[in-house]
Amino acid sequence: MASEVSVQEVADAMYKMIKDAQGMKKFKAGDLTKAMRDVYGDAADRKTCKAAIKELIDSGRCVYTYFGGSFIEIPHDEGAANK
Amino acid sequence: MANLPNTPKLDELTKGPWPSFVSEIKRAAERSDMCKDLLGLLERSYNEKIGHWKHGGIVGVMGYGGGVIGRYTDLPEEFPNISHFHTLRINQPAGWFYTSEALRTLADIWEKHGSGLTNMHGSTGDIIFLGTRTEELEPTFADLTAAGFDLGGSGSDMRTPSACCGKARCEWACYDTMKACYDTTMRYQDELHRPMFPYKWKFKFAGCPNDCVASIARADISVIGTWRDDIKIDQAEVKNYADAGLDIFDDVVLNCPGKCMKWDGNTLEIDNDYCRHCMHCINVMPKALAPGDKRGATVLIGAKAPIIEGALLSSVVIPFIDIDEEYEEFCDIIERMQDIWSEEGKNRERVGEFIQRVGMGNFFEAAEIDLIPEMVTHPRENPYIFFEDYYEEGDEEEEEE
Ligand code: SF4
Ligand code: SF4
Numbered sequence: 001m002a003s004e005v006s007v008q009e010v011a012d013a014m015y016k017m018i019k020d021a022q023g024m025k026k027f028k029a030g031d032l033t034k035a036m037r038d039v040y041g042d043a044a045d046r047k048t049c050k051a052a053i054k055e056l057i058d059s060g061r062c063v064y065t066y067f068g069g070s071f072i073e074i075p076h077d078e079g080a081a082n083k
Numbered sequence: 084m085a086n087l088p089n090t091p092k093l094d095e096l097t098k099g100p101w102p103s104f105v106s107e108i109k110r111a112a113e114r115s116d117m118c119k120d121l122l123g124l125l126e127r128s129y130n131e132k133i134g135h136w137k138h139g140g141i142v143g144v145m146g147y148g149g150g151v152i153g154r155y156t157d158l159p160e161e162f163p164n165i166s167h168f169h170t171l172r173i174n175q176p177a178g179w180f181y182t183s184e185a186l187r188t189l190a191d192i193w194e195k196h197g198s199g200l201t202n203m204h205g206s207t208g209d210i211i212f213l214g215t216r217t218e219e220l221e222p223t224f225a226d227l228t229a230a231g232f233d234l235g236g237s238g239s240d241m242r243t244p245s246a247c248c249g250k251a252r253c254e255w256a257c258y259d260t261m262k263a264c265y266d267t268t269m270r271y272q273d274e275l276h277r278p279m280f281p282y283k284w285k286f287k288f289a290g291c292p293n294d295c296v297a298s299i300a301r302a303d304i305s306v307i308g309t310w311r312d313d314i315k316i317d318q319a320e321v322k323n324y325a326d327a328g329l330d331i332f333d334d335v336v337l338n339c340p341g342k343c344m345k346w347d348g349n350t351l352e353i354d355n356d357y358c359r360h361c362m363h364c365i366n367v368m369p370k371a372l373a374p375g376d377k378r379g380a381t382v383l384i385g386a387k388a389p390i391i392e393g394a395l396l397s398s399v400v401i402p403f404i405d406i407d408e409e410y411e412e413f414c415d416i417i418e419r420m421q422d423i424w425s426e427e428g429k430n431r432e433r434v435g436e437f438i439q440r441v442g443m444g445n446f447f448e449a450a451e452i453d454l455i456p457e458m459v460t461h462p463r464e465n466p467y468i469f470f471e472d473y474y475e476e477g478d479e480e481e482e483e484e
Contacts, residue, residue: 028239029279030425054277057146064148066140069430070238070278080137081217082159082166 005043010036010052015061018074026071029053087112088123092130108200117198117214120162127158142169142217144224148278150234151220167216168198172209172235173227174268174275177261178248179204188230196223206301207285208245209235239282239431241274246288247295249308255365256290257308257378258406264288266410281428281437284421291374292362298386298397303434304417305383305397306406312375313355314364320371321351335364379405382413384420385435395435398443402457419450 014032021027027035032053036044053072056062063075087109096105105122112118128135139153152170159166173189189210193199197215205211210232215223224234235243244267247253249260267286268275274284287298290308298305325331331351336344343357344364351371353364365372382404383397400420406413420434423446428437438446447454 028281028430029277030281050273050277050279053279057148057277060145063141064143064238064278066148066153066238069282070148070240076141078139078141078153080139080153080155081141082155 005040005048007048007051007055010040010044010048011055011061013039014049014052014072015056015074018062018072022074026065026067026073028069028071032072087119088126090122090126093122093126111199114194115199116164117168118200120164121168121198121200121214124156124158124162124165136168139169142220144220144234147234147276149237149240149276152237154214165214168214169217169220171197171212171215171220171223172205172207172237172243173212174233174235174243175204175208175210175245177244177246177264177268178251179208180248180251185230189232192223192226192230196226207235207242208287208296209243234276236275236283238278239280240276240278240284241271241280242283242285243275244268244286244288245296247290249288249290253290254369255293255308255362255374257310257374258290258306258380260288260290260306260308263306263380263406263410267414270414280421280425282431282433284434292360293366299383300386300394300396301388302386302397303384305386306380306413307383308374308378309360309381309403310375310378311403312377314353314358314375315373316351316353317371318350321368322349324368324371329368331368335367338363379403379407382406382416385433385438387433387435391431391433392436395433395439397435398438399458400447400452402455416450416452419452420446423449 013036017032017035018027029049033044033046033049036049036052056072057064061074062072065071065073090105093105097103097109108118108122108125112122124135135157137155137157139155142153143149143151150172152172154168154170156162156165156168189201190199193201193212196219197212200213202211202213212223227233244264246260246264247256249256249258251261264286267288274280283303285302286304286306287296287302288306289296289298292307292309294305294307296302298307321331325348329335331346336346340361340363341354341357341359343354345352365374380403381399382401384400385395386397387395401413401416404413424434424437427441428434432440443458444454447458
């Protein structure tokens with residue numbers, strides 16, 4: 001039986017992954033989910049990962065961005081924006 | 084009269100009896116500085132033959148990953164009123180039915196927060212609000228939700244499902260398109276607002292094979308109404324069409340793709356086993372012919388317009404389902420297919436392209452969908468599925484002989 005992992009723990013691990021790669025690589029929801037499965041195995045099932053992403057977005061720690069596809073990133077200034 | 088920019092090129096597009104987007108922007112420019120600058124920028128683009136828009140990738144409303152498309156002009160000093168010009172997609176009601184009060188509410192919200200320009204409707208089916216500033220996004224969203232509206236999809240999420248008017252207004256509807264569209268929109272709210280797929284995923288619901296929402300060419304999941312019994316014929320009405328001058332042989336029988344109709348001048352016969360359910364005869368003689376009584380839908384997968392790769396038409400997954408009664412079964416199959424694509428699809432790979440890459444047989448096998456003879460590219464032509472079990476059994480028998 002898979003060991004338990006909380007939504008918050010998965011959200012924190014996702015956040016670290018996003019932060020560590022900031023400026024170098026962007027992750028989609030699917031990338032984060034697969035990475036969590038590698039770390040936590042079946043305990044980080046799709047439902048838990050979905051809830052973790054929701055937590056990251058709803059808390060404002062991360063935002064969805066669109067650059068030819070939708071990614072999850074730490075909020076940053078819009079490169080194209082006019083002040 | 085507002086002081087509008089000089090736009091000789093755009094003015095060409097106001098000539099003639101047909102509606103003109105330039106005339107509409109000019110009307111709106113009487114009250115909106117955004118529209119005034121938009122006219123100036125457009126004229127400049129027409130002169131220089133280049134666009135002056137930059138794509139944004141971050142703007143949105145809290146919690147949502149879709150529904151807002153960021154736009155900025157690259158000439159903000161010259162056209163300061165459209166230095167931000169973001170688009171909002173608003174989830175349209177199923178079948179695009181509005182009360183005039185709802186339309187006025189939408190227009191008021193948009194004149195308060197944006198340019199006032201709308202596009203009714205975008206190709207996804209959404210109500211499109213064209214042009215606002217970043218700081219107006221949340222207030223617009225708040226007013227929209229207070230009025231009972233919500234944003235639609237954009238990016239790598241489930242796009243706003245759309246449906247033809249179906250049973251609300253059309254006698255050909257073989258299932259309740261508006262209900263299926265509404266139920267799908269509500270069931271998949273997470274998928275609509277929180278991009279979680281490799282790329283976009285569209286549902287379109289058409290009540291009959293006329294496919295007024297062009298689902299077969301545009302939707303990842305096309306749900307097209309059909310019937311499984313015989314076309315209903317009212318011979319007296321057929322005769323009335325003939326008496327009124329319709330050339331039934333030339334205009335109906337010869338155009339039947341199934342070559343399954345006979346007309347002897349008095350009686351119309353249809354060999355329904357060979358009918359392709361194309362709707363041609365029914366469209367030509369609506370008073371005389373109608374879809375049968377055993378109505379439901381065919382579900383297809385994998386259409387897309389040419390963006391990254393070429394255009395694809397969709398392929399049959401479920402030849403017939405009574406979707407009004409079997410909606411849960413429909414969702415179960417959809418979710419299994421979605422899971423495979425979510426897991427294995429590449430970034431920006433539509434499910435149709437994914438299926439082309441891995442093979443239809445493998446895709447269906449992974450999604451645990453039984454292969455059946457109806458899943459062929461063209462009726463009675465090459466099946467793209469290799470029936471391994473069938474051949475293995477046959478091989479064994481041959482060996483025994
Ligand atoms: S697709 Fe068929 S049912 Fe729907 S509006 Fe068109 S003709 Fe009517
Ligand atoms: S629906 Fe199309 S294929 Fe069927 S009988 Fe009519 S014209 Fe022929």
